[in-house]
Amino acid sequence: MFYKPLQTPSRTIMTPGPVEVDPRVLQAMSTPILGQFDPAFTDIMNEVMEMLRSLFQTKNKWAFPIDGTSRSGNEAMLASIIEPGDKVLVPIFGRFGHLLVEICERYGAEVYTMETKWGTVFDQQDIINEMKKVQPKVVAIVHGETSTGCMQPLNELGKACHEQDILLIVDAVASIGGVNIPVDEWYIDGIIGGTQKCLSVPSGMSPITYNDRIEAIIQKRKKVEYGIATEEEFATKRTNMIRSNYFDLAMLQDYWGPRRLNHHTEATSMLYALREGLRLVLDEGLYERFGRHSYHEAALIEGIEAMGLKIFGDRTCKLPTVTCIEIPDGVDGELVRKLMLEQFGVEIASSFGPLHGKIWRIGTMGYSCRKENVLAVLYALEAALIRSGFEPIRGEGVQAALDYYEAPVFISF
Amino acid sequence: MFYKPLQTPSRTIMTPGPVEVDPRVLQAMSTPILGQFDPAFTDIMNEVMEMLRSLFQTKNKWAFPIDGTSRSGNEAMLASIIEPGDKVLVPIFGRFGHLLVEICERYGAEVYTMETKWGTVFDQQDIINEMKKVQPKVVAIVHGETSTGCMQPLNELGKACHEQDILLIVDAVASIGGVNIPVDEWYIDGIIGGTQKCLSVPSGMSPITYNDRIEAIIQKRKKVEYGIATEEEFATKRTNMIRSNYFDLAMLQDYWGPRRLNHHTEATSMLYALREGLRLVLDEGLYERFGRHSYHEAALIEGIEAMGLKIFGDRTCKLPTVTCIEIPDGVDGELVRKLMLEQFGVEIASSFGPLHGKIWRIGTMGYSCRKENVLAVLYALEAALIRSGFEPIRGEGVQAALDYYEAPVFISF
Incomplete structure (x- = not known):
């Protein structure tokens, strides 16, 4: 049996882990x-x-x-x-x-x-x-x-x-x-x-x-x-x-x-x-790194909400590195994920147990926690939603994130 | 605290694992x-x-x-x-x-x-x-x-x-x-x-x-x-x-x-x-690979014995991938290993329990199991022995291995 050299497709990994190395x-x-x-x-x-x-x-x-x-x-x-x-x-x-x-x-x-x-x-x-x-x-x-x-x-x-x-x-x-x-x-x-x-x-x-x-x-x-x-x-x-x-x-x-x-x-x-x-x-600095995680999290949330979607969970205890989104009624969450992966190479996650099929989970972690990835997940999600028959507020997700990136509200530690 | 980029010395790893990747x-x-x-x-x-x-x-x-x-x-x-x-x-x-x-x-x-x-x-x-x-x-x-x-x-x-x-x-x-x-x-x-x-x-x-x-x-x-x-x-x-x-x-x-x-x-x-x-x-072929391991093991043994050293253990049940050598009386086994590593970058192992200080162990495994490594371990061992005050039969270890490589006795499977 002959095996080919390892070949992997290019991916933007925005799950809550494993994330891009x-x-x-x-x-x-x-x-x-x-x-x-x-x-x-x-x-x-x-x-x-x-x-x-x-x-x-x-x-x-x-x-x-x-x-x-x-x-x-x-x-x-x-x-x-x-x-x-x-x-x-x-x-x-x-x-x-x-x-x-x-x-x-x-x-x-x-x-x-x-x-x-x-x-x-x-x-x-x-x-x-x-x-x-x-x-x-x-x-x-x-x-x-x-x-x-x-x-x-x-x-x-x-x-x-x-x-x-x-x-x-x-x-x-x-x-x-x-x-x-x-x-x-x-x-x-x-x-x-x-x-x-x-x-x-x-x-x-x-x-x-x-x-x-x-x-x-x-x-x-x-x-x-x-x-x-x-x-x-x-x-x-x-x-x-x-x-x-x-x-x-x-x-x-x-x-x-x-x-x-x-x-x-x-x-x-x-x-x-x-x-x-x-x-x-340690080169980045611990506090700078925490700040970066919160910064991109904020941009992502702006985008998600501007699209007309809802963040899941109590916001006062939100984990900055994972953003959960309520899957809108009637939307097949797995179909949306599949479209995002297959068409855009963007991966997000579903959840487990009582939340399976109810929420999507997006990670903003480490090297994956950067501007182009946040923008990629927003436009891929919007397109996949439209493609699967749901109508988000078109164009606004990415625009809201860009607005945030132009005039961010920094969180101090 | 500033950390430098990873820097590692060049090594010929001839222990019974981990071996060179x-x-x-x-x-x-x-x-x-x-x-x-x-x-x-x-x-x-x-x-x-x-x-x-x-x-x-x-x-x-x-x-x-x-x-x-x-x-x-x-x-x-x-x-x-x-x-x-x-x-x-x-x-x-x-x-x-x-x-x-x-x-x-x-x-x-x-x-x-x-x-x-x-x-x-x-x-x-x-x-x-x-x-x-x-x-x-x-x-x-x-x-x-x-x-x-x-x-x-x-x-x-x-x-x-x-x-x-x-x-x-x-x-x-x-x-x-x-x-x-x-x-x-x-x-x-x-x-x-x-x-x-x-x-x-x-x-x-x-x-x-x-x-x-x-x-x-x-x-x-x-x-x-x-x-x-x-x-x-x-x-x-x-x-x-x-x-x-x-x-x-x-x-x-x-x-x-x-x-x-x-x-x-x-x-x-x-x-x-x-x-x-x-x-x-699988590219090499299982039996070809087993043959290669036995081939270099044989060259190593020829060299070790020609140097005047003794292989440890019952030869009828020898593991082809690990060769153990009796440390000659009066030789400080750890000093020899240290000299080999520090001067030649060649690593061999000691053993455990009742055999600690009694034998050296040399691996001929995987990518480390190749001619230049076998020759390197033989000349480094000879030089380190001389350096630590023991007199092996000079020059014969490497020559015996070279003789074997010129006219090998293949083991069939």
Whole structure:
């Protein structure tokens, strides 16, 4: 069987991830690899850890990527903390809250949930009240919920968790690098980011960071593999060891730390990609980058509304990196997406569960978050709507965005 | 803080992985990405599945990569099969046999082991006898043990497993694509490969395949996430669900299969890399590739022995892709490695556990398995030995390899 060289069509990717990869990142990935214990490579590993601390605005000792897609970061964090029977409180406001529940349950947690309507978020005080009732070991919560385009305020939650000796774990896969998340200032104990969203790095790694409260827990569960363990380590019997070997943060620490104890073989090219993606973030400046995300989000919203469409969800808690649009009555949302992709090469997303077929989701993330992409999604959406039998306000979407770009209202941080 | 562009030294990587990545693979990774549900991308996913079936010489329906490094494939396979209390028999002949034990134990298996001296392998009949005694649900075994450079014969084991209704799981991370592993002919139920060894693709994916016996088991444990599950699926309560969400093969099947149910976001650029790596394998031809690995292995061995060094381990079960050398008495193995890396840019490996400091390991894998690399490792090793105070037979290593290359003895398959 003969296979042709890889050929891919040109695409404007405006989903909430994966988004277009910055060309500099693509180029970094074609760098010849190094061995995992080559000092030139371990230097790069250390540098990436340092860059991740800047991204997460933290002084934590531990900040490194998990070698897997975003949910692997969630699983590594939760698997390493949760022992069977531990109480975990998960406030749910979309699909990825359910994913946190799912992971916690699989690792034997006793999960308590609270739910709010998709398209809204929680008052932090309600979560704090629930914490007092449940007295969980962990609160696990999504920050930017891509399935609904909502962002949960977290500025008060971490402090309350600390006061009650509860751990706060945050899934920031869709928000890290796009909106402000001062991890230390917000007392977040452990946080998980994604690469394929606001960092504009391909999917395949999940950067995480966690503090000494979490380190203390995982140290007590540490079990080093035979063949690399010291005699003392090998003699230490554990009944509470972390259930996953791949996601064992105690072993990952020894690999990322000065001991350099072999665990997996670091995903070299993905690490090169992450390094370049982080370099782009830090070169741009964190606050400048957050500003850029809000800037293009605003232009997109102007355009969408000028077209006569409605933004879905509570605007006071809108996630700046994901804009959800209510699909007008009678419009076949999937047909519109298909036309946009096939005719214009522009990709937007649908949603999940109760919102499937009800909303479209548009991402303005990382390298995809730029003027020509916002304009492309507006004109492709307008044309596809007309083509599928719906009449938007013609021409106004793009004009409104152009108006905004000519006289933007900047958001200060 | 200002970070410089990525700069890496030039290296000749002759460890047993990660090895040098084929330039065509590096290039493929710089291709702009596609969305995960873009038909152009799902076509690529299907194509990779087809190519993996050829690599594994199987008619299995399921053949796809796990998005993680090699041990993630081992964990996905074992986690999806093993329920707490299941009996697993692991014959151990090196470090990676211990890793299989480790993973099985973490997932609650009752593990039975048999061990043989590092540097040897098992008589298959001894394993079969032990199977009869233990009556396990699963036999999990390493094929090519990189820590010792030994290869376990497997041609009779699978049939015996089938006759006793036992599953045979094989870790072929270090051998797939380098030596012949006819998965169906050998009745292997589930097998795990690695990318960063004989496929010459960067670390970060683990291709696996498994048959309908394994599919039947995981279907009975299937639990689909809320938010994407049908009502019927959601109503199905499981007490025996797979403990990991990320490694749940039942969900991964629905993502790789026609249902295209969202699980993770496929690691796009790594999949491009894997596709190109597999294309290189299939273009070269499986048997031609196995022949090339044995050819350069033979040249390397000629050179090593002509230099006056000794190959470690039982030669009748030598793994063609990894050559282990006994470190001569009085030689500081780490100093030699350091000199080779720093002065010649040539990287070789040490080993683990009881063999640490006793042997060096040289890989002849994938793109690194070529004449100039074999010659480079020989002259760098000779010079480093002299430099560190040991006297090899000067000049003869490279000459012996050149002699072999001039008049090779081909191994037929």
